[in-house]
Amino acid sequence: MALRVFGIDLGTSTIKIYRKGQGIVLDERNIIAIADRKNVIAVGDEAYDMYEKAPANIAVTYPVRNGVIADVANMLTLLNHFMQKIFGSKRPGAADYIVAVPTNITEVERRSFYELIVNSNLKVGHIKIVEKPVADAVGAGLDVMTARGVMVVNIGADTTEVSILSLGGIVLSKLIPIGGNKLDESIKSIVKRKYNLYIGDKTAESIKKKLACAIPQVEGSVKVYGRDVVTGLPAEMEVSSDTVYEAISEYLYAIIDAIKIILERTPPEISSDIIDSGIYITGGSAKIFSLDELIHKETELKINICPDSANTVVNGLGKIMEDHKLSTLADSLKPKTFVR
Ligand SMILES: Nc1ncnc2c1ncn2[C@@H]1O[C@H](COP(=O)(O)OP(=O)(O)OP(=O)(O)O)[C@@H](O)[C@H]1O
Numbered sequence: 001m002a003l004r005v006f007g008i009d010l011g012t013s014t015i016k017i018y019r020k021g022q023g024i025v026l027d028e029r030n031i032i033a034i035a036d037r038k039n040v041i042a043v044g045d046e047a048y049d050m051y052e053k054a055p056a057n058i059a060v061t062y063p064v065r066n067g068v069i070a071d072v073a074n075m076l077t078l079l080n081h082f083m084q085k086i087f088g089s090k091r092p093g094a095a096d097y098i099v100a101v102p103t104n105i106t107e108v109e110r111r112s113f114y115e116l117i118v119n120s121n122l123k124v125g126h127i128k129i130v131e132k133p134v135a136d137a138v139g140a141g142l143d144v145m146t147a148r149g150v151m152v153v154n155i156g157a158d159t160t161e162v163s164i165l166s167l168g169g170i171v172l173s174k175l176i177p178i179g180g181n182k183l184d185e186s187i188k189s190i191v192k193r194k195y196n197l198y199i200g201d202k203t204a205e206s207i208k209k210k211l212a213c214a215i216p217q218v219e220g221s222v223k224v225y226g227r228d229v230v231t232g233l234p235a236e237m238e239v240s241s242d243t244v245y246e247a248i249s250e251y252l253y254a255i256i257d258a259i260k261i262i263l264e265r266t267p268p269e270i271s272s273d274i275i276d277s278g279i280y281i282t283g284g285s286a287k288i289f290s291l292d293e294l295i296h297k298e299t300e301l302k303i304n305i306c307p308d309s310a311n312t313v314v315n316g317l318g319k320i321m322e323d324h325k326l327s328t329l330a331d332s333l334k335p336k337t338f339v340r
Pocket residue numbers: 010011012013014015066067155156157158159160179180181205208209212283284285286287288289309310
């Protein structure tokens with residue numbers, strides 16, 4: 001590997017980049033604002049500020065959907081901008097790139113991660129791919145190289161990936177299209193139905209961060225602003241924690257169902273390892289209050305909510321590039337493998 005190495009976790013809501021020897025050098029919303037279909041006016045957190053506030057000629061969009069690159073052209077523009085931000089005015093030299101990719105995707109979708117780097121403005125040495133669950137487990141501080149099985153559940157923005165790992169590889173995994181965004185949407189629609197209040201995605205997300213609790217909890221509420229569905233005028237309402245629970249619980253149970261399906265298919269020797277060490281929960285949505293309590297109640301297993309859960313994948317890429325004992329976890333993809 002070259003002296004300069006970057007690890008990239010292209011998430012649905014955020015992009016995180018790790019630089020060898022430095023740590024996380026970029027953590028921004030993975031979003032782009034384009035005016036009149038051609039002029040990029042903002043990227044990342046700055047574009048997110050414009051989200052749901054921009055006039056009709058400005059499109060503010062997320063190029064990654066359900067964990068895969070849905071809008072290649074805009075993702076390429078974003079990557080070029082983000083890397084330029086990291087390099088600053090210095091002319092970037094060649095670097096190696098390690099990219100985390102979801103496991104259950106098609107060959108074409110997988111290839112698009114590789115091609116993104118190849119087609120960027122970057123001077124590229126080697127490109128390596130790491131399966132997301134592997135990076136995730138390493139970032140969560142687990143030893144994945146031994147024959148001891150581990151279970152990791154990453155609850156992100158658009159997806160939840162449930163995986164069983166052993167001996168540096170994936171034994172079983174399941175990717176479901178449920179994550180924090182579904183919870184936000186559900187909060188939005190319940191607030192509209194119950195309070196006749198139309199709220200935006202950002203407000204729904206902030207209600208979730210303040211009140212979302214996986215078990216019915218003691219009373220709590222937040223004041224929110226939106227538009228009254230009936231009068232069309234700006235209005236303010238108090239949204240209660242039981243309303244938020246009502247909105248999110250069915251999705252939390254869908255995540256638990258996916259965990260149970262994987263547990264049922266887990267080879268018995270690995271099951272006994274999991275009884276010992278428990279389930280590791282990662283991803284930004286792992287921060288929902290009392291999530292450990294609910295999953296424990298449903299599975300009777302020990303639940304570990306990983307600290308800094310939103311960064312486990314990118315930190316795992318970091319460990320893989322810093323520790324040569326882990327280098328076998330990254331696969332090289334050779335350009336000639338691909339038909340262009
Ligand atoms: N304190 C919190 N409580 C609840 N949810 C949170 C909290 N903080 C962040 N989240 C949610 O975590 C999600 C982002 O997590 P993460 O960064 O792991 O996703 P991602 O990697 O962009 O998405 P994906 O892995 O699905 O592609 C968002 O839906 C966000 O609302």
